[in-house]
Amino acid sequence: MKCVLLIALLSISMCLAAPADEVQIVKQESQVLADGYNFSYETSDGSKQEQQATLKKLGPEEDxxxxxxxxxxxxxxxxxxxxxxxxxxxxxxxxxAHIPHV
Structure with a gap:
């Protein structure tokens, strides 16, 4: 019981000590399919990412x-x-636009 209380107090103190400008996830979605996946997220600092993947058959035994x-x-x-x-x-x-074309 003392160990659980100590861990809880440490967790609370770490949260209170976290910087105010800490980046938070404001949106997150994901889906895993048999033949691929997709996900997206957005953070409080304006960063975003989205990705989709599908399985493609390259040969008789190669995907x-x-x-x-x-x-x-x-x-x-x-x-x-x-x-x-x-x-x-x-x-x-x-x-x-900022990546040089080769």
């Missing part, structure tokens, strides 16, 4: 996930940046 999504964040310069991407058998392919 791979085909992933697409995007994430948005506020940079140190105060600007909001968004990256969209796909990831598949050709690798990770990000796109964004």
């Amino acid at each position: 791979a996930l085909q992933v697409s999504g995007s994430y948005t964040y506020v940079g140190d310069d105060g600007q909001t940046y968004t990256v969209t991407y796909t990831a598949n058998e050709n690798g990770f392919q990000p796109q964004g």
Whole structure:
């Protein structure tokens, strides 16, 4: 009983000592399917991410996930940046206005 009380008091004190600007999750959704998944979340600092994946048959005995999504964040310069991407058998392919084109 003393151990439980001590843990509870420590937890409360840690919560009270947490910084006021701590980032919180304000929205979160996810779904796992037999042939893929999807998820999204948004945080109190304006960051967001969403991702979808489906299973693709590459050959008779070879499957791979085909992933697409995007994430948005506020940079140190105060600007909001968004990256969209796909990831598949050709690798990770990000796109964004701030990413140099090769």
